Amino acid sequence: MTGAAVAARFYARPTEEVARGLLGHILVSDVGGRRRQTAGRIVEVEAYTGPHDPACHAYGHRRTARTEPLYGPPGTAYVYFTYGMHWCLNAVTEPRDYPAAVLIRALEPIAGFATMRARRRKEPLCSGPARLCEALGVTGALNGMSLQRGVLRIVEGSKPKRGEILTGPRIGITEAADWPLRFYLKDSSWVSR
Protein backbone atom coordinates (compact mmCIF):
# COMPACT_ATOMS: atom_id res chain seq x y z
CA MET A 1 0.00 0.00 0.00
CA THR A 2 1.58 3.23 -1.12
CA GLY A 3 -1.22 5.76 -0.73
CA ALA A 4 -0.65 9.00 1.18
CA ALA A 5 -1.50 8.83 4.88
CA VAL A 6 -4.58 10.76 5.96
CA ALA A 7 -3.27 13.95 7.64
CA ALA A 8 -3.79 14.90 11.28
CA ARG A 9 -5.93 17.90 10.32
CA PHE A 10 -8.46 15.49 8.75
CA TYR A 11 -9.15 14.09 12.22
CA ALA A 12 -9.24 17.48 13.96
CA ARG A 13 -12.88 18.10 13.05
CA PRO A 14 -16.32 17.22 14.43
CA THR A 15 -16.34 13.47 15.01
CA GLU A 16 -19.43 12.84 12.92
CA GLU A 17 -17.77 14.45 9.88
CA VAL A 18 -14.61 12.44 10.41
CA ALA A 19 -16.65 9.24 10.66
CA ARG A 20 -18.33 9.88 7.30
CA GLY A 21 -15.04 10.98 5.81
CA LEU A 22 -13.25 7.79 6.82
CA LEU A 23 -15.54 5.64 4.70
CA GLY A 24 -13.64 4.66 1.57
CA HIS A 25 -10.19 5.17 3.09
CA ILE A 26 -7.80 2.25 3.61
CA LEU A 27 -6.56 0.78 6.88
CA VAL A 28 -3.09 -0.75 6.46
CA SER A 29 -1.33 -2.98 8.99
CA ASP A 30 2.33 -3.99 8.94
CA VAL A 31 2.00 -5.94 12.18
CA GLY A 32 4.26 -8.98 11.90
CA GLY A 33 6.40 -7.34 9.21
CA ARG A 34 5.82 -5.78 5.82
CA ARG A 35 5.83 -9.25 4.31
CA ARG A 36 2.60 -9.95 6.18
CA GLN A 37 0.93 -6.66 5.32
CA THR A 38 -2.85 -6.68 5.55
CA ALA A 39 -5.24 -3.96 4.42
CA GLY A 40 -8.92 -3.21 3.93
CA ARG A 41 -11.24 -0.46 2.75
CA ILE A 42 -13.27 1.10 5.56
CA VAL A 43 -16.98 0.41 4.94
CA GLU A 44 -18.56 0.84 8.40
CA VAL A 45 -17.82 3.17 11.34
CA GLU A 46 -19.41 4.62 14.47
CA ALA A 47 -18.87 8.05 16.05
CA TYR A 48 -18.35 8.44 19.80
CA THR A 49 -18.65 12.15 20.12
CA GLY A 50 -17.17 13.13 23.48
CA PRO A 51 -17.93 13.95 27.15
CA HIS A 52 -21.63 14.60 26.42
CA ASP A 53 -22.13 11.22 24.68
CA PRO A 54 -23.31 8.59 27.22
CA ALA A 55 -21.89 5.78 25.08
CA CYS A 56 -18.42 7.31 24.84
CA HIS A 57 -15.78 5.89 27.18
CA ALA A 58 -14.91 9.47 28.15
CA TYR A 59 -18.52 10.34 29.07
CA GLY A 60 -18.52 13.05 31.73
CA HIS A 61 -14.80 13.61 31.15
CA ARG A 62 -13.82 10.30 32.70
CA ARG A 63 -10.07 10.66 32.25
CA THR A 64 -8.44 7.41 33.37
CA ALA A 65 -5.48 5.33 32.24
CA ARG A 66 -7.80 3.56 29.83
CA THR A 67 -9.28 6.66 28.19
CA GLU A 68 -6.04 8.66 28.09
CA PRO A 69 -5.44 8.14 24.33
CA LEU A 70 -8.81 9.79 23.62
CA TYR A 71 -7.30 13.03 24.96
CA GLY A 72 -4.28 12.69 22.69
CA PRO A 73 -3.69 14.34 19.31
CA PRO A 74 -6.12 13.73 16.43
CA GLY A 75 -5.11 10.76 14.33
CA THR A 76 -4.07 8.61 17.30
CA ALA A 77 -5.10 4.94 17.61
CA TYR A 78 -7.32 4.16 20.61
CA VAL A 79 -7.35 0.37 21.06
CA TYR A 80 -9.41 -0.99 23.95
CA PHE A 81 -10.06 -4.48 25.26
CA THR A 82 -13.57 -5.71 26.00
CA TYR A 83 -15.67 -8.76 26.89
CA GLY A 84 -12.59 -10.46 28.23
CA MET A 85 -11.18 -11.31 24.81
CA HIS A 86 -11.67 -8.74 22.09
CA TRP A 87 -9.72 -5.71 20.86
CA CYS A 88 -11.43 -2.82 19.08
CA LEU A 89 -9.81 0.00 17.10
CA ASN A 90 -10.73 3.69 17.07
CA ALA A 91 -9.27 6.76 15.39
CA VAL A 92 -9.06 9.69 17.82
CA THR A 93 -10.77 12.85 16.55
CA GLU A 94 -11.16 16.56 17.37
CA PRO A 95 -8.42 18.78 18.82
CA ARG A 96 -6.11 17.48 21.53
CA ASP A 97 -7.80 17.24 24.97
CA TYR A 98 -11.25 16.75 23.44
CA PRO A 99 -11.96 13.03 24.05
CA ALA A 100 -13.78 11.60 21.02
CA ALA A 101 -13.13 8.91 18.43
CA VAL A 102 -14.45 6.87 15.52
CA LEU A 103 -14.81 3.11 15.96
CA ILE A 104 -13.82 1.14 12.87
CA ARG A 105 -16.50 -1.56 12.53
CA ALA A 106 -15.90 -3.25 9.18
CA LEU A 107 -13.47 -3.43 6.27
CA GLU A 108 -13.59 -4.80 2.78
CA PRO A 109 -10.42 -6.94 2.71
CA ILE A 110 -8.08 -5.87 -0.11
CA ALA A 111 -4.62 -7.25 0.72
CA GLY A 112 -2.99 -9.96 2.82
CA PHE A 113 -5.78 -12.51 2.57
CA ALA A 114 -3.54 -15.43 3.52
CA THR A 115 -2.32 -13.66 6.66
CA MET A 116 -5.85 -12.67 7.63
CA ARG A 117 -7.09 -16.22 7.24
CA ALA A 118 -4.17 -17.58 9.23
CA ARG A 119 -4.97 -15.17 12.09
CA ARG A 120 -8.73 -15.57 12.03
CA ARG A 121 -9.25 -19.16 10.90
CA LYS A 122 -12.83 -18.14 10.22
CA GLU A 123 -15.02 -16.14 7.90
CA PRO A 124 -15.93 -13.36 7.68
CA LEU A 125 -12.48 -11.82 7.95
CA CYS A 126 -13.16 -8.14 8.68
CA SER A 127 -16.91 -7.60 9.26
CA GLY A 128 -17.07 -6.55 12.91
CA PRO A 129 -14.82 -4.42 15.11
CA ALA A 130 -13.16 -7.34 16.92
CA ARG A 131 -12.89 -9.44 13.77
CA LEU A 132 -10.98 -6.84 11.80
CA CYS A 133 -8.59 -6.32 14.69
CA GLU A 134 -7.84 -10.01 14.77
CA ALA A 135 -7.40 -10.17 10.99
CA LEU A 136 -5.01 -7.18 10.99
CA GLY A 137 -3.13 -8.21 14.12
CA VAL A 138 -4.29 -5.14 16.05
CA THR A 139 -3.82 -5.40 19.85
CA GLY A 140 -3.24 -3.11 22.81
CA ALA A 141 0.40 -2.86 21.76
CA LEU A 142 -0.76 -0.27 19.20
CA ASN A 143 -2.79 1.79 21.67
CA GLY A 144 -1.81 5.46 21.58
CA MET A 145 0.24 5.21 18.40
CA SER A 146 -0.09 7.55 15.41
CA LEU A 147 -2.17 6.44 12.45
CA GLN A 148 -0.13 8.63 10.10
CA ARG A 149 3.05 6.61 10.20
CA GLY A 150 4.16 3.38 11.81
CA VAL A 151 2.86 -0.16 11.63
CA LEU A 152 -0.79 0.86 11.53
CA ARG A 153 -1.99 3.67 9.31
CA ILE A 154 -4.94 5.01 7.37
CA VAL A 155 -4.24 6.06 3.77
CA GLU A 156 -6.25 7.81 1.09
CA GLY A 157 -8.75 5.56 -0.64
CA SER A 158 -11.71 6.30 -2.86
CA LYS A 159 -14.38 8.75 -1.77
CA PRO A 160 -17.89 7.29 -1.71
CA LYS A 161 -20.45 9.15 -3.82
CA ARG A 162 -23.08 11.28 -2.10
CA GLY A 163 -26.04 9.03 -1.34
CA GLU A 164 -23.81 6.00 -1.02
CA ILE A 165 -23.47 6.58 2.72
CA LEU A 166 -26.25 5.27 4.98
CA THR A 167 -26.87 6.21 8.62
CA GLY A 168 -28.24 4.12 11.47
CA PRO A 169 -28.25 3.52 15.24
CA ARG A 170 -25.09 2.37 16.96
CA ILE A 171 -24.65 -1.30 17.78
CA GLY A 172 -23.83 -3.23 20.94
CA ILE A 173 -24.44 -0.47 23.49
CA THR A 174 -27.33 0.39 25.75
CA GLU A 175 -26.86 4.11 26.46
CA ALA A 176 -27.79 6.37 23.57
CA ALA A 177 -27.61 3.47 21.14
CA ASP A 178 -30.31 5.15 19.08
CA TRP A 179 -28.23 8.21 18.27
CA PRO A 180 -27.77 7.98 14.48
CA LEU A 181 -23.98 7.83 14.56
CA ARG A 182 -23.29 4.63 12.65
CA PHE A 183 -22.30 5.14 9.04
CA TYR A 184 -21.82 2.51 6.37
CA LEU A 185 -21.62 2.07 2.60
CA LYS A 186 -24.90 1.31 0.91
CA ASP A 187 -24.06 -1.59 -1.33
CA SER A 188 -21.17 -3.10 0.55
CA SER A 189 -21.58 -6.78 1.36
CA TRP A 190 -18.83 -6.34 3.99
CA VAL A 191 -20.72 -4.39 6.67
CA SER A 192 -21.38 -6.30 9.92
CA ARG A 193 -24.80 -7.95 10.51
Next chain:
DNA sequence: ACGCAGATTTTCT
Protein backbone atom coordinates in the same frame (compact mmCIF):
# COMPACT_ATOMS: atom_id res chain seq x y z
C1' DA B 1 -32.68 -19.11 10.41
C1' DC B 2 -32.78 -17.80 15.13
C1' DG B 3 -31.66 -17.53 20.11
C1' DC B 4 -28.96 -18.13 24.05
C1' DA B 5 -24.94 -18.77 26.94
C1' DG B 6 -19.96 -18.89 27.56
C1' DA B 7 -15.48 -16.94 27.28
C1' DT B 8 -12.48 -13.80 30.25
C1' DT B 9 -10.29 -9.23 31.89
C1' DT B 10 -10.34 -4.42 32.52
C1' DT B 11 -12.60 -0.73 34.61
C1' DC B 12 -15.44 1.48 37.59
C1' DT B 13 -19.03 1.15 41.59
Next chain:
DNA sequence: GAAAATCTGCGTT
Protein backbone atom coordinates in the same frame (compact mmCIF):
# COMPACT_ATOMS: atom_id res chain seq x y z
C1' DG C 1 -19.05 -7.52 42.14
C1' DA C 2 -21.08 -6.16 37.76
C1' DA C 3 -20.97 -4.60 33.23
C1' DA C 4 -18.72 -4.06 29.05
C1' DA C 5 -18.61 -0.07 21.78
C1' DT C 6 -18.21 -8.79 20.92
C1' DC C 7 -17.97 -13.17 18.73
C1' DT C 8 -18.63 -18.08 18.59
C1' DG C 9 -20.69 -22.58 19.13
C1' DC C 10 -24.41 -25.22 20.03
C1' DG C 11 -29.19 -25.78 20.72
C1' DT C 12 -33.88 -25.59 18.70
C1' DT C 13 -37.26 -24.30 14.93
